[in-house]
Amino acid sequence: GNSVTQMEGPVTLSEEAFLTINCTYTATGYPSLFWYVQYPGEGLQLLLKATKADDKGSNKGFEATYRKETTSFHLEKGSVQVSDSAVYFCALSGDFGNEKLTFGTGTRLTIIP
Amino acid sequence: EAGVAQSPRYKIIEKRQSVAFWCNPISGHATLYWYQQILGQGPKLLIQFQNNGVVDDSQLPKDRFSAERLKGVDSTLKIQPAKLEDSAVYLCASRIGQGAFDTIYFGEGSWLTVV
Numbered sequence: 743g744n745s746v747t748q749m750e751g752p753v754t755l756s757e758e759a760f761l762t763i764n765c766t767y768t769a770t771g772y773p774s775l776f777w778y779v780q781y782p783g784e785g786l787q788l789l790l791k792a793t794k795a796d797d798k799g800s801n802k803g804f805e806a807t808y809r810k811e812t813t814s815f816h817l818e819k820g821s822v823q824v825s826d827s828a829v830y831f832c833a834l835s836g837d838f839g840n841e842k843l844t845f846g847t848g849t850r851l852t853i854i855p
Numbered sequence: 856e857a858g859v860a861q862s863p864r865y866k867i868i869e870k871r872q873s874v875a876f877w878c879n880p881i882s883g884h885a886t887l888y889w890y891q892q893i894l895g896q897g898p899k900l901l902i903q904f905q906n907n908g909v910v911d912d913s914q915l916p917k918d919r920f921s922a923e924r925l926k927g928v929d930s931t932l933k934i935q936p937a938k939l940e941d942s943a944v945y946l947c948a949s950r951i952g953q954g955a956f957d958t959i960y961f962g963e964g965s966w967l968t969v970v
Contacts, residue, residue, distance in 0.1 A: 746897075778961075785859075785946065785963040786898070831897055835959075842888065842911060843948075843959055845897030 744769045748832050748846030755822055755853055763817040763849050765806075765832035773834040775799075775808050775815040776843070780829045789817075789830070824853045857881065859962035861947050867968045873935035876965040880928070880949030886910075888959065889922055889932050890946040898946055904930065937969045 749764040767773065777789040777799070790799030795810035804819045815832060832846040860879040868874050880887050885906050890898035901920065903911040906927040915922070919938070924930040934941055944964040950957050 748897075786948075786961040788958055788960070791958065833897075841950075842900050842903055843898075845899075847895075847897045 744773065744834055744836050744844045746832050746834055746844055746846035749849050751829075751848070752850040752852060755851070757824055757853055757855050758821045759853075761817070761819040761822045761826075761851070763830055763832075763851070765815045765817065765846060767813050767815065767832075767834050769813075769834055769836055771837035773836050775806070776833045776835065777804070777806055777815070777817050778831040778833060778845075780831065780848070782828070786831065822851075822853050824855055827851055827853050859947055859949050859960055861945075861962035861965050863965060864963065865966045865968075867970060868937055870939055870969050871936040873933065874937060874967060875934075876932045876945050876947075876967075878930045878932070878947030878962060880930070880947070881951075881960055884949035884951050884960075885927070886950040886952065887924055887930050888946075888948040888950075889930070890948065890961075892944040892946055892964070894943070901932070901945075934967075937967075939969050942967055942969045 745768045747766050774793040776791045778786045779789045790801040792799040792808035798807045806815050806817045829848045829850045831848045833843045835841050887904045889901045892898040901915045902922045904924040907924045922932045944966050946964045948959045948961045950959045
């Protein structure tokens with residue numbers, strides 16, 4: 743079945759540091775890939791998505807590129823801010839007939855001033 | 856556009872008691888999901904509805920969990936009797952169709968503590 747493996751946390755960085763959170767997946771066919779973010783006490787929010795190989799999703803300074811050859815969708819940001827502190831989830835949605843979201847375990851990110 | 860609404864936000868119950876959670880999806884969204892998120896883990900799908908029919912309930916513990924979506928709009932998730940391991944956040948989500956490209960929108964969740 744489909745699965746997502748995420749970089750173990752927690753991750754602590756200083757403000758303005760470069761961020762990478764690794765995500766790899768296992769799926770048949772052509773899944774869509776997502777990053778969701780969960781701020782303290784809030785629900786999941788879609789951060790960005792990519793629906794086919796080599797697509798780059800981007801939002802709020804975050805980027806991730808759908809790499810089919812390495813089955814990866816790593817999240818990056820060039821300069822993090824304190825307000826980026828949250829839990830980040832990588833997820834995939836399978837092909838037609840299997841569109842439910844399968845999540846990774848989440849990575850807690852803390853940015854210190 | 857209003858988001859996915861859930862209630863109650865927080866609930867504390869004793870084991871063996873029952874609890875029900877309500878969800879109102881985004882207007883016009885045909886697909887509705889219930890996910891369980893245990894602390895420190897990623898959300899796990901419990902059940903998926905397409906309109907008022909069940910598409911996937913393979914991971915729903917049917918001896919204690921039940922869910923319905925009457926008239927293809929609102930949905931309720933019930934747990935009876937609750938166990939300690941049911942302590943989690945219950946997330947409702949909706950999607951306009953079934954297409955893999957469509958975004959799934961989540962509510963803020965219902966936080967359950969079983970003591």
